[in-house]
Amino acid sequence: MRDRNQWALAALLAALLVGASWFCVSVWRSTPMPLYGNIILTGAVILILILGCGLIALMFYSHRKGYDEPARSNRTQRE
Numbered sequence: 001m002r003d004r005n006q007w008a009l010a011a012l013l014a015a016l017l018v019g020a021s022w023f024c025v026s027v028w029r030s031t032p033m034p035l036y037g038n039i040i041l042t043g044a045v046i047l048i049l050i051l052g053c054g055l056i057a058l059m060f061y062s063h064r065k066g067y068d069e070p071a072r073s074n075r076t077q078r079e
Helices: 001-030 036-063
Strands: none
Touching: none
């Protein structure tokens, strides 16, 4: 039963992605924008994707190297 629910959820999410993508493209095409606007928009999207992927990669790298662990001390506590 769980496998069927997972497939149904995946199908629903895929349908929502397709619908949202179709809506975004239809709005984008109906709005007149000069060529330089499309070039700037494309450059911004590429930069955001590069920065987002880089930050996620740094997060995984720091977690694997143990940089996210809490600080520890070898000293004994004072009373």
